[in-house]
Amino acid sequence: MKRKGLTLVELMVVLAIVALLLPVGAWGMAQRRQAEQWRAVAGALEGLLRAGGQIARSSGREVRLAVAGGAAYLEQDGLPLHLGDRPLTAGRVTAPHLRVELLPGMSLSPGGLRWRASGRVEGPHELTLLWGGRSRTYAVSEWGEVEVR
DSSP states (O other): OOOOSOOHHHHHHHHHHHHHHHHHHHHHHHHHHHHHHHHHHHHHHHHHHHHHHHHHHHHTSOEEEEEETTEEEEEETTEEOBSSSOOOTTOOOBOGGGEEEOOTTOEEEOOOOEEOTTSOEESOSEEEEEETTEEEEEEEOTTOOEEEO
């Protein structure tokens, strides 16, 4: 006589194997998500460092990198750079490409990087982004060229 389908024992073995593999897949997905978050923040910060010099040169005014409140952003005349000049009910909105939200537990040191109107950089020429066991160093040359190490 020919059987169709699985016996109860075979079905239980398959379910046990799936139950063992499911946490491994979930752990792998969590690791992948963290890696994607890290790459997104690190890339956005690199873009922010490149934009600082361009904004200083085009506006003819000093731009400063500020790190506060779990974010890194660009300031000009002591105020964060904003999206347009239109006032909103909750205040002005910082332009998304000029603000990088740091992940919980992430640190960026040291601060105090400034671009003069000429594009010349003052302050520390190396910034280090740390999160967990990961680190990325950004070297900013005297004239604002950014190198990621």
